[in-house]
Amino acid sequence: MTGVGIIGGGRWARVIASVLPQVWAGPVTVCSPGHPAAWDDRPTGWRLASLSDVFADPAIGHVIIARRARDHAPTVLAALAAGKAVLVEKPFCLTRAEADAILAAGGDCQTGLVFLYAPNQARFRAAVLSAGRPERIEVDWADPAAEWRYGAAKRHDEALNVVQNMLPHVWSLVRPLLDGPLNLAAASTANGGQSVTLRLHGAADVVVRLHSNAAGRVRRLSVSGQGLDAVLDFAREPGDAVLNGAVLDVATGHSSPLAAELSAFLYGPRHPLGQVAKAVEALDLTLQAMPRIRAQQAAALRQGEGLAALREVALGGVAGDGIPSDRAAVARWLGMDEKAADFDAAWRAATGGDGRAHNPATGN
Template sequence: MANDLHVALIGYGLAGSVFHAPLLAATPGLHLHTVVSRQADKVAATYPQARVLADPAQAFADPAIDLVVVATPNDSHAPLALAALAAGKHVVVDKPFALNVAQAQAVRDAAARTGRVLGVFHNRRWDADFLALRALLDDGALGEVAELHSHFDRFRPQVPDRWRDREGPGSGLWYDLGPHLVDQVLQLFGPPLAVAADLARQRSGASATDYFHVQLRYPRLRAVLHAGALVPGHGLRFAVHGTGGSWIKHGLDPQEDALRAGAVPGAAGWGRDPRPGTLLRAGDDGSVQEAPSPAPAGDYLAFYAGMRDAILRGAPPPVTADEALQVMRVIEAGLLSDAQRREIPFP
């Protein structure tokens, strides 16, 4: 532990307590040294060895801290990341990277200027289903993809009283789930030609976006990203169709539920999806036959192992600032498209 990177986690809400803290604690070479939170009792109950502070500035000023993880409400991501970088710390920012492209560029430029490692927590690159889809595309099993439908639906008819569901900067589903779905498509297919978005508030009493239907247009491919809060039959995760076949996936990656239940990341069976996708191969005669589908295990630990290696060994960060900035460009284009009710050409 003496040679471990000392980590300060800023924020101990859903993102901090369910995702970041357990993954940090389970990653060799990282030590959860400090948690900045007003919930000292809650932190101490699970991580008694961690120091608890009330003010992020105290953590930034501590020379013992190597890495700062920003897991706070979205509107504070960029200011806290900039402050941590100015103090000479390496930084992880939870998604979304920032509220807009200008903020994201400022954080990226600050990391380059200070020579610090900056990563953005797009953890769903390591979902079991996404890894399976990537393997299928790398293998050419689907031929040239013409349609990708990526869903992250839920049935939550009551509006929770939390910042994510209140009107305000960075709230709503497009900021919450949109970055995950956008990042996955950009990883597979690169930047689109244009973005067309429909954002809505569908639930009674909703003050923040709780529905989005967004199309990323490519020369041939149409990638449709969809999320809603009024979907009782919310089983579909992916439907991908190409000249060589289709891949259909129901159910979400199991890692979030496992983390919520207190399971230890990396334990036996970690990340194994109980509902692997269905691969349908198309024959030259127009026939369609089911074939074995890849079923890799999800691995959120890979993100923090990658951050450790980037800091200690000079490896590329697992999610680079430029990649996260490109996600923010799509998020911003989606907001503009919805506001102007038109397709926005992508730079």
């Protein structure tokens, strides 16, 4: 029996650690390169190691990576080079160059898309596809500013735009309902890019509405077509579903999607869309959308609106590639004078008053 390694020390890494014993009784090694003390309260018998020790240990065959998004690609590449089977949380990388490097590396690499394994989603998909062909799909997805999930406060990575953060999950809801890929038709923003509406074209027309810092949690999937009208509302799992006016049971047999995903990673069978070679479609959609989103964010900022967007860009880079931008680069992107009083005031407000951007997300 080979061991399992968990790399990361933030909330989601610890959620994974809490669920893993449901499906795995073997040795576990944990590692948080940026915050080793995060694992001071690790379960008895679990080993704490450095990143290099995890990669060098031949007894660790499976590695689960849940770090900050900007750290995912180099960690994945190092794990694959060490011959590990990899499960990396979404987004598995932030640029096409990173994705191409991961794909070229070969090896066994999955990305964390728990809804591919959710029993309520599987039952809903099966019922929808047996009733007719989807022609229009709508997804409403919102996260509140503060939320308590899995026994801890949920915080998003402020360096990520809502599309970078949420679209992989949305793609995993929509893509199994369709034959063939999706392409971006339009992207519009509000609230400095904290709210984004995407219109996608493929085998069906898809409308995706994403919101961060919303009033409440929203998870709603609607599917329509000739003789087909279905809705799954799963803000509270397993949720409530209706198909052509009749209540659809999505609760019977429901269990932890994360436990199912971890079990599939360790033992199989795995969902084919979880392989990075397929999940790169979600990244490509994101990369199609981001230039339009950034342009709209810049226009709002030049009008003195959307300080959250300025903080996002200061943390994540104007290209959305996970590389922090400095003040001068952001000013050039906006077409503003770095020394101007209005830019200085906005920059200080967005970065906490000291002119430097600090990301509170603890995914290391």
